[in-house]
Amino acid sequence: MSGLVDRRTLLRGAVGLAAAGGLAGIADLARTAGTSRANTSGQLRVGYLPITDAAPLLVAHRAGLYAGTPVTTAQPVMFRSWSSLAEAFMSRHVDVVHLLMPMAVQLRYSLGGAARILGWNHTNGSALTVAPDVTDLGQLAGRQVAIPFWWSIHNIVLQKMLRANGLRAVVRSAPSKAAGTVGLVVMSPSDMLPALANGAIGGYTVADPFNAAAEIKGVGRIHRFLGDVWRDHACCALLVHEDVVDRNPTGVQQLTDAVTAAQLRISTDRKQAAEMLKAGNYLPQPLPAITKALTYPADTYPITHHDWQPQRIGFQPFPFPSFTRALVEAMQDTEVDGDRRFLSRLDPATVHTDLVDDRFVRQSLSRGGGPTAFGLPADLTRTEEVEPT
Template identity: 45%
Template sequence: MKESGLASLAAAGIGATAGCLGGGGGSGPPTAEIGYIPITDASPLLAGYANDHFADHDVDVAEPTLFRGWADLAEAFLAGEVNVAHFLMPMTVWMRYGDQLSGDVNVVAWDHTDGSALTVRQEIDEWADLGGTTVAVPFWYSIHNVILQLGLREKGLTPRTDSSAGAVADDEVNLVVMPPPDMPAALANGSITGYIVAEPFNAIGELEAGGKILRFTGDIWRRHACCVVVMKEELVESQPEWTTDVMRGLVDAQQYIRENRSEAARLLSDAESGLLPQGPEPIDRALTHYANHDPYLESGAIQHEEWDVERIGFYPYPYQSYTEELVRRMRETRVEGEDAFLEDLDPSTVADDLVAYDPVRTALKDAGGPPAFDVSEDNGYERQETIRF
């Protein structure tokens, strides 16, 4: 299957009709069938299973199923093979409103905040050096592609999504979609000059592929969502109490990771549960290694130290302002394939329609509200988006 997924899912017959599958069909609560990509973005879902946070709220959960690429996970979700999954937030917009899919998709929580970076070869010292090169993104509809292209335009570079169009000019950057696990090796062998992706593949790029961080995405768009937790709308509406209990387990798992980062890294790594196939070192680096690391400040990978963010943060509530701004930014972002549907989307309507707020808001309140995550009550459910280079 082509990793961009822009036509292959529809060609496989996965679309609006799949919304009736995979959840809520019986009279009792379903088993949570979790699908995930092996990245730290999935940590709350995985810790919720491995550490029994879901079980603590009487949620029966099967062992999570790992998928190597986003298109494979999307196909499984839309076909009903999994009923709880994490997806790139822009993917959920495409899955629900794209002309080829129109899937039965609800965002029910943020899985995490930030947690991504642009990793490059050692000879790249600034964005301008990317001109004439190839950079990998994990999916066309990703916050990574949005932020990368925002930065390229800022630096006078033109993103190109058609790799068959001939030589790349010095003021162009060729973008290709690549599964995250393949990115460090591609960087090391020189087939790409950089990649922008979730952790721990930036940490792996630093530790094993001779790469370095050019910029953290959370230092450009403050506390942005990357991956979000998704269920079928049919399941959310037919099983509201079960959905809220899943959210309670997720919130507990996020709190556990925030308070026990190195322990969580080991729990999820191949040293213990093996839910993430990486070793403890890169996962721990992804969860802990940030503002206290002076070279990031000196190199410019971090330029807004005053934002007081982390390499990866955890907060479950899906801000409406973020969804609205994301839809606006997606209209400016080039993708391969048909994206005309974006022009017809009203950002406020998408924020109301795509996201189910009540279950996670109830779960967050039960856990102590926003202050339990060091977020003030005033900013816990509303905020203004900050995007700055």
């Protein structure tokens, strides 16, 4: 699948995204209404959610790594929900985003968005946070749990955990303690913490620093890091429009170089990275929550796989084909409130080569000291490890 989609397809896609993941897009899109959708300037605009998943894009901006690249040095545009960010991307209000990887699959194969993944923006970085009275996963039966989007690694991993513990996720129906069902509801990340605090939900699974913030405020506790279920899973991928790749491969290489350089910088000094994210006014959360999210101490949490270091958000940019395949397979077993028909048309073995363009990140890795400098295997291959119990 290649080439641009027409305006009618884009509008249908925006409506589909709103229906599938929440209706928070209108206000966010209005913020960029003064910018030409045609983007004749040739500069690429960055869009993001205020979570630590966005750190590479934001640190690259703060550190001046976009200078001399096609990426604008203007402040990146912040959105409050995944649906609004995706709608802005599809309508060309922004050109470079970090997007939930399952959502990128949906965008390309269900909504007709001509997008390519250049690499991973980060690995891990999410958790299941529960109300203080929840000490066992079974206590979520009969309660609601919030997820950031239907097509998210959060929903996929949460449902794996529920099934492994004899529970079943339900959508659009009341959860039952007797039946062992857990209700799922989509919420913007910023709405999750107050919903947990007032008892509207029994837990949420989302990216940091919302998990760290719940602990700092004393309204919730981290039950399990998602990286303790799926080792070094990709949550967000680096996305650009496919025509940008075709039209300006040199600029795309410069973009990828800047983001990977930022990933190295974050890994070298996480506390400084947290300060940069706060000083640049990119994230509204307090500095202690941002710092905690980037530097979780392993010895204070119940972790099953200590050698996986699941509490640490990782900044390894290479998009492993084994993960894309396993992800598409897992999407087929995941309950969502939305159209699933596109999954029947997908061959998990071939999605990676169509969706992901890893030419640029391979070159960036070479320029950054090679795969091992990023903590990656030298041969850039791996076997997926998923253990939800």
